[in-house]
Amino acid sequence: MQHIQEKIKEFILRTSYVSGDQVNNDTLIFAEGIMDSMGFISIIGFIEDEFSVEVADNELVESNFESVDAITNFISRKLKVGTVG
């Protein structure tokens, strides 16, 4: 879980050009303007490539993507479902 969290945070910092102290795990990355539309599409692509999970249209909701924590939890849930299935 921590590994996923670090990768997500590192990706956001690398692609948003903001400094590390501006993004905490609970920072609302879209509401606070850290990431924009291109950033959102990039995150989806990164998750799909890096963790081999597919993001369905009905999963594109705030509760899955609003922060580093939300994205981490979303990926963890998807990976668990994948393992069980």
Added chain:
Amino acid sequence: MDSKHIKPFSKDILQFENIEDIANQISGKIKDDIYSVLKRKGAIIGISGGIDSSVTLGLTVKAIGPENVIGILLPEKDSSPDSKKKALELAQKFKVQTIEEDITGALEGFGCYKRRDEAVAAVFPEYNPTDYKMKIGINQSGLNQFLPPVFSITIISNEGIEKSKKLPIKEYLQIVAASNFKQRSRMSMLYYHAERLHYAMIGTPNKHEVQQGFFVKNGDGGADIMPIAHLYKSQVYQLAEYLGIPEDIIKRTPTSDTYTAEQTQEEFFFQMPYHEMDLIWYGLENEIDPEEVGKVLNKTSDEIMHIYNNLSRKKKTTEYLRMAPITYK
């Protein structure tokens, strides 16, 4: 949120009280800008048979007379034949000379279609432009959230079978960049005619297109005057009625006319009907309490707040399109 508007908010708040005065004011400015500020002899306008270019042409004819205005039709192989028909009807109504310039050859030279189709085929390997039409669209669910939109691509076979997928960033950017050759080629051709005649080039975007970034930088965003860039879409329609724009142009659903499959502007970019978007944008600009706007539009305060946030985000993230080149001292 403090309210600073004077008139009480209502569904009619954007209704012009004296449409004749408004048309006279705008056409007066157009005339002054063409002759006195720009020192040009006439006006060139790209006409598509859509409401915005039609109203722009009507206002310009009112300003300087039909003999000093030329309407340019700029079709390419993906354009709807209906666009040409309606543009010619408009020109006939306003007694304006037209020139038709098919830009398909220029676009083939730039590799517009080939580059776009390569990106589409990267998402749908079965895609080829002979057997399929294509379009890109925005997900509608994002409107009520603090999330930016996600674009999807749809291909439609000749048999009418549709398939859609989320667009990955690389392919999204390539499709948009390739398609933008269309607007930039049109701008080049319009300026060719403007310069050879020493005319001004009149741009046609409305307020939403400018403020939300629904235009191509150095494409349809390039012009000498943009006479309706301060007007809400419903105000453009009011002027259309006043100027006598042909009824079938007024009734036509605004489309992007950019991709091979038919697509409305609402589906491609705006995500809501223009009469709602006008009122919500007005509410946002005038800091009207979302609850007040919601009552008029039959939406909750939260829904309006989300749309306010979405529109603010669109404006902020498209600021680069409206910026002049950055220069240094």
